[in-house]
Amino acid sequence: MSEELLQRDLIKNPEKIGKWDFYNIGATSVKNLKEFGLIRNVDYGKEERKKVDGLIVQKKNVIAVVEYKKPSEFKTVAQKNKAIKQELEVARKLGAHILIATDTKETVWVNVLTGNKIKDENGNLIKDNFDPKGEKTPDLIEKIKYSINELSDQIKPKELVNPTDLAKQIWQDIWSVSGATPENCLYTFVELFIFKYLSDLGVLQGIFNFNTLYSSYDGNTEDEVLETYANTIRPKIKTLFPENPIDKTTIINGTIFVSKDQKAVQGYSTVFKKVLKKFKDYGKLEHIDYDFKSQLFESFLKESISKKNWGQFFTPIKVVRAVVEMAKDDIKVGAKICDPACGVGKFLLEPVITKLDQFYEVKKGKLIPKITIQGYDKGFDKDEQKTIILAKANMLIYFSDLIKENPNLTTEFSKLFNESFILKTNSILGTLSESVENEYDLIVTNPPYVTSGSSNLKDEIKKDGDLVNYYKINAIGVEGLFMEWIVRALKPNGKAFIIVPDGIFNRQNDKNLRQFLLDECYIDGIISLPIKTFFTTPKRTYVLCITKKPDNKSIQTDPVFTYFVSEMGESRDVYRFDIEQDDLNEAVMLYSFFKGNKQNFAKINTDIRCKIQPIEKFQPENHWCVERWWSKEEKEELGIEDENLKLKIEEFPTLLDEVSNSIISIKEEVQELATESEKPKFVKKKIKEIFDLKQKTNNSKFTKTFIDKNKGTIPVYSASKFPENVDYGYVKDNLKGVKYFENCLTWNIDGSIGKVYYRQGKFSLSEKVIPLIVQEELKKNLDLIYLKYAIEMEFSKHYFGFDNKAGKGKIQDIEISIPIDKKGDFDISKQKELAEKFKRLEDIKKSISDELDKISSTEIDFE
Structure with missing residues (x-):
């Protein structure tokens, strides 16, 4: 342990640089820093032995590493480069943004992500000296941290464009005159943005240029200018960026100023001029801020007056970037990456925005992709093209630097856009219409969740023999079909990072889907996201991380990473x-x-939000909602309040829609159960004709005290209200006078009356529990699970209770129905089929109860 931190009381009272903690040290190793809890307690490899001179830290996040040198060792360029190289690797291991090398008189500022020196707003190397007590130092570090990334070593120039405010103004202008949906306002803004953008990049020139069109207002009417745009400029853009011949989509498709038949819309020419003037006054769009490229659609969503449909193609950028960061090791040259429900394409575009030069090469007039990204989407029901058009427009904005350098290769870029984002409207199944197998190295996606009408998709699947064999799991909702598609579409050892709703992890009637995941994949991690992470839904969601097994005989031995997220860096309101x-x-x-x-x-993890769970905990019949595995005491330590959903009154209808759609989807499954096969014939048999009721149980001397004195491994079940629990304890085997049973049904005389239980393995019973053991000659012809449900169904008609106890004498003549075949023999296969139906109906009732609980437990805020 380092004495330096203790002697100077730096653990509880570090120095401050603005809002950050500053540790001016030199005799403390990385290992010591993590042992004292100042940085994350993880394995930093060989860098743990290194000692750092200074650290700027915020809640264990290292902002900057400081390297102090003597003036005599910091004179020449070679000496300065040596100082940088000396600490760059440890800075990267610590996750720092900035490396500061200084002799207290002169300072070199380095972007850890690139290894390059950082420049100021004007493109010159930063000359400011690092002074921990200087008033300007926190502002400088904040600007650097905000600006630099894998793509940029420069503090963002003041003239760097972030047209968020422009988007807000134009959205209001368009909406005020048209009353169009937020989606259509967005499409129109994006189209005009691209027109101005391509003009500023030098792609649109002469009569097709924005400035030329705007200057034509001198001498032409507003209607004539709009007609010029509709009749001349739009066709030119579509010529430069040809449409996909298959789905007929290109990069523009606003329909407010130009109609669907490509004519100028009469009456909108005045607002068209107003919008163009705002673009003109804003200046050049040539240098687009990296964050705006990512957040254009998010900015529009925040302005939206109606967010109902946006969830179909929108994932918050913080979630997108988190998933991309988790997947980054699998995003490399030669990889084939897919998002089967791509929306505006962010999961596919964010990984490449900082690595265009690495993934895309221009050689001899050809654009050569070194990576394959493929996004599919079906879009909105009423106007399906627009989502894919937005994705292509988004890709153009992301690729702007490359387009600017190669303005004559628009056809090549258009070909790339068309191959990267594809509209799937050949069937109501969209992406799900193709039985893709072993195709992709990586899948990153946020598929759509349960919707009413998912039975229509299943009906469509039943019409296609190939698809019937492809979708075998019979999972609930659209998300269940997507999960099956994702797993089958992955190559062996391929990885997927999927945003999934709680239903997949929680619904009992989706246990087959969870079994499928365990059979086909390694479960790498599950991150629980907070309620209301998404704009459009109060549903709890998760990031599921999986790797497809090289073969399904492989058994997972590695544990699973789980994490409980309460906040994700932004407020979860509008x-x-x-x-x-x-x-x-x-x-x-x-x-x-x-x-x-x-x-x-797990041995080195000290973060209470992180739990490394054994794979054995992930049984298909159990829920995988990992946040429930934190105890009440742990949640209190984390400061997590009661997790009842709290909604504004105007948000409550959205929850009702969610619950309604889930129940409708469940109803559709019940209808499937009701029409699966012909109804069988039954025969009535008395309980005493099926079971050996002469079997005796234990007497009243078989008490908890007796069991405590004879503790062992054999469970003893009682007539508890919670029969799954072993309330009586565990007893030794082969005790004299004790009755033991194995693999049979049991019936409670009182307690949880009305339920029959199938007990597996060896066990014993209290005097209030009756063993129901099938007579030896019938065992091969009767299914115990079917008998369980058949007895429960019949016993429910007899009103047993504490005043009418269900002893052997009262139940022995009760008749139950058993299916028979055409010969009149017990039909064991039909029993098993009906038993599965009974079980599914039990699961369905539990799912409905869980859905209704969401409503009853929700708190409504009228403020």
Whole structure:
């Protein structure tokens, strides 16, 4: 342990640089820093032995590493480069943004992500000296942290464009005159944005250029200018960026100023001029801010007056970037990456925005992709093309730097856009219409959730013999079909990072889907996201991380990374303000360390939000809602309040829609059960004709006291209201006078009256429990699970209770119905089929109860 931190009382009272903690040290190793809890307690490899001179830290997140040098060792360029190289690797291991090398008189500022020196707003190397007590130092570090990334080593120039405000103004202008939906306002803004953007990049020139069109207002009417745009400029853009001949989509398709038959819309020419003037006054769009490229659609969503449909193609950028960061090791040259429900394409575009030069090469007039990204979408029912058009427009904005350098290769870029994003409207199944297998190295996606009408998709699948054999799991809702598609479409050892709703992890009637995941994949991690992470739904969601097994005989031995996120760096209201608490970022950081040390990570993990769970905990019949595995005491320690959903009154209808759609989907499954096969014939048999009721149970001397004195491993079941629990305890085997049973049904005389239980393995019973053991000659012809449900169904008609106890004498003559075949023999296969139906109906009733509980437990805020 380092004495330096203790002697100077730095653990509880560090120095401050603005809002950050500053540790001016030199005799403390990385290992010591993590032992004292100042940085994350993870394995930093060989860098743990290194001692750092200074650290700027915020809640264990290292903002900057400081390297102090003597003036005599910091004179020449070579000496300065040596100082940088000396600390760059440890800065990267610590996850720092900035490396500061200084002799206190002169300072070199370095972007850790690139290894390059950082420049100021004007493109010159930063000359400011690092002074921990200087008033300007916090502002400088904040600007650097905000600006630099894998793509940029420069503080964002003031003239760097972030047209969010422009988007807001134009959205209001368009909406005020047209009353169009927020989606259509967005499409129109994006179209005009691209027109101005391509003009500023030098792609649109002469009569097709924005400035030329705007200057034509001198001498032409407003209607004539709009007609010029509709009749001349739009066709030119579509010529430069040809449409996909298959789905007929291109990069533009606004329909407010130009109609669907490509004519100028009469009456909108005045607002068209107003919008063009705002673009003109805003200036050049040439240097687009990296964040705006990512957040254009998010900015529009925040302005939207109606968010109902946006969830179909919108995932918050913080979630997108978190998933991309988790998947980054699998995003490399030669990889084939897919998003089967791509929306505006962010899961596929975010990984490449900072690595265009690495993934796309221009050679001899040809654009050569070194990576394959494929996004599919069906879009909105009424106007299906627009989602894919937005994805292509989004890709153009992301690729702007490359397009600017190669303005004559628009056809090549258009070909790439068309191959990357494909509209799937050949069937109501969309992406699900193709039985893809072993195709992709990586899938990153946020598929649609349960919707009413999912039975229509299943009906469509039944019409196609190939698809019937492809979708075998019979999972609930659209998300269940997508999960099956994703797993089958992955290559062996391929990975997927999927945003999934709680239903997949919680519904009993989706246990087959969970079994399918266990059979086909390794479960790498599950991150629980907070309720209301998404704009459009109060549903709890998760990031599921899986790897497809090389063959399904492989058994998972590695544990599973789980993390409980309470906040993700932004408020979960309509405003989505940035906030300080960001558990999602912490989850991503820890997951990266877990991947490299799965078996031993639990030993060094000290984050209470992170639990490394054994794979044995992930049984298909159990829920996988990992946040429930934190105890009440642990949640209190984390400061997590009662997790009842709290909604504004105007948000409550959205929850009702969610619950209604889920129940309708469940109803559709019940209808399937009701029409699956012909009704069988039955025969009535008395209980005493089926079971050996002469079997005796234990007497009243078989007490808890007796069991405590004879503790062993054999469970003893009582007539408890909670018969799954072993209330009586465990007893030794082969005790004199004790009755033991094995693999049979039991019936409670009182307690949980009305339920029959199938007890597996060897066990014993209290005097209030009757063993129902099938007579020896009938055992091969009767299914115990069917008998369980058949007895329960019949016993429910007899009103047994504490005043009418169900002893052997009262139940022996009760008749139950058993299916028979054409010969009149017991039909064991039909019994098994009906038993499965009974079980599914039990699961369905539990699912409905859970859905209704969401409503009853929701708190409504009228403010």
